[in-house]
Amino acid sequence: MHQPKHILCIVGTRPEGIKMAPLIKALKREPWARVTVLATAQHRGLLDQVLSLFDIQPDVDLDIMRANQALPELTSRLITALDQKFTELSPDVVLAQGDTTTVMTAALVAFYRRTPFGHVEAGLRTHDLDNPFPEEMNRLVAGHLAKWHFVPTERSRQNLLREGIADTAIHVTGNTVIDALLEVAATDWPLGIPLDPDKRLVLVTAHRRENFGEPFRAVCRAIRTLVDRHPDIEVLYPVHPNPNVSEAAHGFLGDHPRIRLCQPLDYAPFVEAQKRAFLILTDSGGVQEEAPALGKPVLVMRSETERPEAVDEGVVRLVGTDEARIVAEASRLLDDPDAYRRMARGVSPYGDGKASRRIVGVLRAALCPDHAPAVREP
Numbered sequence: 001m002h003q004p005k006h007i008l009c010i011v012g013t014r015p016e017g018i019k020m021a022p023l024i025k026a027l028k029r030e031p032w033a034r035v036t037v038l039a040t041a042q043h044r045g046l047l048d049q050v051l052s053l054f055d056i057q058p059d060v061d062l063d064i065m066r067a068n069q070a071l072p073e074l075t076s077r078l079i080t081a082l083d084q085k086f087t088e089l090s091p092d093v094v095l096a097q098g099d100t101t102t103v104m105t106a107a108l109v110a111f112y113r114r115t116p117f118g119h120v121e122a123g124l125r126t127h128d129l130d131n132p133f134p135e136e137m138n139r140l141v142a143g144h145l146a147k148w149h150f151v152p153t154e155r156s157r158q159n160l161l162r163e164g165i166a167d168t169a170i171h172v173t174g175n176t177v178i179d180a181l182l183e184v185a186a187t188d189w190p191l192g193i194p195l196d197p198d199k200r201l202v203l204v205t206a207h208r209r210e211n212f213g214e215p216f217r218a219v220c221r222a223i224r225t226l227v228d229r230h231p232d233i234e235v236l237y238p239v240h241p242n243p244n245v246s247e248a249a250h251g252f253l254g255d256h257p258r259i260r261l262c263q264p265l266d267y268a269p270f271v272e273a274q275k276r277a278f279l280i281l282t283d284s285g286g287v288q289e290e291a292p293a294l295g296k297p298v299l300v301m302r303s304e305t306e307r308p309e310a311v312d313e314g315v316v317r318l319v320g321t322d323e324a325r326i327v328a329e330a331s332r333l334l335d336d337p338d339a340y341r342r343m344a345r346g347v348s349p350y351g352d353g354k355a356s357r358r359i360v361g362v363l364r365a366a367l368c369p370d371h372a373p374a375v376r377e378p
């Protein structure tokens with residue numbers, strides 16, 4: 001009997017928790033794998049919420065988050081702390097998901113230590129280092145240091161091939177977010193927030209760094225104008241705790257009777273809010289993946305997206321941060337049932353709920369071929 005392979009799974013922020021949870025659970029069921037979960041806690045409260053929903057207790061917690069952390073100090077603290085833990089734990093493989101500072105530094109430290117790195121949600125690109133900032137740089141770095149690239153779609157595979165990544169290192173698996181979403185969305189969860197049943201719900205989230213300042217103020221003005229022009233809508237906006245976002249959101253929107261600002265919702269109530277929403281306005285990556293699968297139209301308040309598949313399907317629209325454009329595009333969906341129906345079709349270009357299973361299959365075949373089934377994962 002071979003020694004189990006030691007797989008170190010890294011989680012730092014809310015979306016990493018959501019997207020790594022199904023993979024961590026699937027790996028823990030594998031007899032050939034010994035799984036250690038390392039939380040950098042780049043996000044403290046938001047990550048804790050998610051891990052507790054999925055019943056995952058980190059084995060190691062670096063407790064990195066500081067209030068209003070700047071990117072250079074966050075990066076340097078992560079590199080030092082991760083290096084120390086990688087030395088202690090001596091994993092055979094490091095896995096991380098996405099494009100946060102946690103992921104970029106985990107890939108870099110794994111590279112310095114010559115530990116193979118697997119990148120989950122690989123190959124997303126806008127080809128613009130300023131949008132999203134700093135995520136496009138983070139995923140370029142992680143992407144060029146990875147041994148295994150688990151890409152959600154054929155488009156993301158093509159992005160990596162164009163950058164010279166070997167075809168044999170790229171595995172099209174779907175996005176693990178859909179695994180998590182389907183599990184959670186199968187149940188109806190209490191929202192915990194009283195909403196007016198006679199009003200159509202517009203759900204809002206925003207947190208991108210490149211939108212801080214005037215673009216975010218324009219978004220807030222657009223939301224106010226939209227609500228004032230449509231007496232039959234109510235806005236629910238769970239505000240991201242980054243002070244650059246929360247101070248402006250409360251300052252611009254806090255006093256409107258039909259704009260409900262709340263703390264970030266736990267994942268299950270947030271999925272419930274997406275299910276109940278008529279329309280979603282967001283700059284989030286994960287929401288662009290989830291909402292189409294739930295049949296909800298999404299207007300993305302960014303100039304570019306690394307997730308063009310749903311835009312091509314016609315169920316997500318890029319509207320930027322121009323006040324008039326946001327109001328016009330949202331009003332069209334609120335006022336024109338045909339335009340709405342065309343965007344509320346319920347397609348899921350990012351996954352079918354089996355991404356984690358496929359990733360485990362690739363790792364099993366690479367690390368422990370004795371355990372690999374004769375047939376490929378579906």
Ligand code: UD1
Nearest residue numbers: 013042043044045046047066067068069100101135241242
């Ligand atoms: C980070 C990621 C971004 C990801 C987002 C998901 C980087 C550079 N950014 O952005 O890619 O899309 O997470 O939400 O990796 N805070 C809290 N409690 C929390 C979390 C955050 O108070 O649980 C506050 C703190 O003041 C913290 C600040 O938000 O310093 C910013 O957190 P940080 O992780 O640096 O950036 P995000 O904007 O959350």
Ligand code: UDP
Nearest residue numbers: 015018238264265266267270284285286287
């Ligand atoms: N989300 C959540 N509660 C909220 C807002 C978002 O659980 O109040 C979930 C959402 O469903 C998605 C993920 O958080 O799965 C997206 O995280 P975020 O927008 O913070 O980051 P991004 O995806 O942009 O990196």
